[in-house]
Amino acid sequence: MARIAPPIDMTPMVDLAFLLVTFFMLTATAIPDEPVTVDTPSSVSEIKLPENNVMTITIDKDSRVFFNVDGQFTRAELLGKIGERYGISFTEEETKTFAVISSIGVPIGSLKQFLALKPEKRKEITQPGIPSDSAQNELADWVLQARLSNPKLRIAIKGDRDANYGTVKKVINTMIDRKVNRFNLITNMEKGS
Amino acid sequence: MAELASDDGGKKKKGGKVRAKKSSTRIDMTPMVDLAFLLLTFFVMTTTLNKPQTMEITMPEKPKPGDEMPEINEKNVMTVVLGDDNKVYWYMGITDPVVEKADYSATGIRKVLLAKKAELPKLVVLIKAMDESKYKNMVDIMDEMNISTMQRFALVDITDTDVQLVKEAQL
Numbered sequence: 289m290a291r292i293a294p295p296i297d298m299t300p301m302v303d304l305a306f307l308l309v310t311f312f313m314l315t316a317t318a319i320p321d322e323p324v325t326v327d328t329p330s331s332v333s334e335i336k337l338p339e340n341n342v343m344t345i346t347i348d349k350d351s352r353v354f355f356n357v358d359g360q361f362t363r364a365e366l367l368g369k370i371g372e373r374y375g376i377s378f379t380e381e382e383t384k385t386f387a388v389i390s391s392i393g394v395p396i397g398s399l400k401q402f403l404a405l406k407p408e409k410r411k412e413i414t415q416p417g418i419p420s421d422s423a424q425n426e427l428a429d430w431v432l433q434a435r436l437s438n439p440k441l442r443i444a445i446k447g448d449r450d451a452n453y454g455t456v457k458k459v460i461n462t463m464i465d466r467k468v469n470r471f472n473l474i475t476n477m478e479k480g481s
Numbered sequence: 482m483a484e485l486a487s488d489d490g491g492k493k494k495k496g497g498k499v500r501a502k503k504s505s506t507r508i509d510m511t512p513m514v515d516l517a518f519l520l521l522t523f524f525v526m527t528t529t530l531n532k533p534q535t536m537e538i539t540m541p542e543k544p545k546p547g548d549e550m551p552e553i554n555e556k557n558v559m560t561v562v563l564g565d566d567n568k569v570y571w572y573m574g575i576t577d578p579v580v581e582k583a584d585y586s587a588t589g590i591r592k593v594l595l596a597k598k599a600e601l602p603k604l605v606v607l608i609k610a611m612d613e614s615k616y617k618n619m620v621d622i623m624d625e626m627n628i629s630t631m632q633r634f635a636l637v638d639i640t641d642t643d644v645q646l647v648k649e650a651q652l
Contacts, residue, residue, distance in 0.1 A: 298510050305517040312524030329617040331624045333536040347616065444535060447616040453563070454612035456619065457638070464540055472535035475620055 322356075322391050323415050324348040329449040331475035341440045343431070344474075346391055349448040351455040352417025355430045356391035357441065363387045365437040366430075370396060373429055378403070393417045396426050420458050428462050435468075443471040536623060541635065557603045561590065562643050563622060565613035570647050573597070580650035585621045594629040606634035609643050 346354040382403045393415035420427040555575045562570040572578035583590040
């Protein structure tokens with residue numbers, strides 16, 4: 289005999305599905321596009337990076353240094369402070385742009401030009417990295433001013449596995465000179481073993 | 482099942498009291514459910530896989546002039562030199578050290594570290610990375626320190642003597 293499948297009321301399932309979709313959508317934070325892709329080394333460490341109040345110093349495989357800090361208000365304040373320090377005044381527009389972009393890797397001198405670029409253009413150009421030599425250490429100023437803008441900041445160093453230790457050492461020494469002795473090295477999960 | 486009967490709904494005003502045809506308003510929800518689950522899967526995937534891990538390190542403060550340095554017996558000192566090309570060298574003590582070569586595998590430097598640790602409970606490891614070594618090497622060696630639960634280790638600047646030693650050893 290022919291059986292007709294009994295109709296199932298899908299409404300509760302759909303309700304649940306949408307509830308979950310909404311939940312995940314709201315909790316998800318968009319990954320900001322970084323100017324460089326960094327392949328972090330693996331480690332057995334299982335400490336997770338806190339989600340907020342993180343300052344990230346990225347070192348890519350060509351040993352360029354990038355700086356990033358989260359929080360729009362922190363960034364806006366930071367730009368003001370940096371401007372003050374270097375005698376550059378940034379317009380409201382530029383501050384707004386700076387607040388929403390991700391890592392930056394240009395010397396402070398050319399920051400104004402960089403912010404004036406269109407977003408697509410900004411993605412295209414290769415950023416030279418932040419000078420972190422002892423002669424001209426702009427990274428130190430970024431770190432210092434960022435910490436003044438948000439004292440709760442934690443510092444994370446995200447280095448590419450093929451970055452030269454020389455550059456990493458420069459960055460670490462910059463930190464120690466500024467009395468920053470605790471920081472995190474971002475790694476990913478150990479594969480296998 | 483999929484029709485939403487509203488074809489004549491808009492025109493009824495002209496014709497006076499023509500009632501809209503009452504038909505079932507059941508909608509086929511399948512595509513919507515498909516979409517909902519697709520999105521659900523997407524968001525579940527993206528949120529859980531996106532948590533970077535970190536290794537927390539605390540560097541010592543720069544010694545101030547006049548600070549007293551603790552003295553260590555040189556027998557307890559092990560120096561690990563990270564060279565270029567993923568090579569790692571190690572030696573014990575300071576006077577007339579014998580440089581040996583190891584690698585980053587589980588049977589390499591880890592074995593040495595564990596053996597030395599068992600032998601000398603007061604072992605202090607000095608990690609000296611050459612500028613040519615990679616960041617990965619540094620993380621690897623820190624990892625080895627964690628694995629072998631080394632209590633005392635320090636990341637120090639490399640000296641010319643160390644470079645010379647490694648070069649002379651020709652491993």
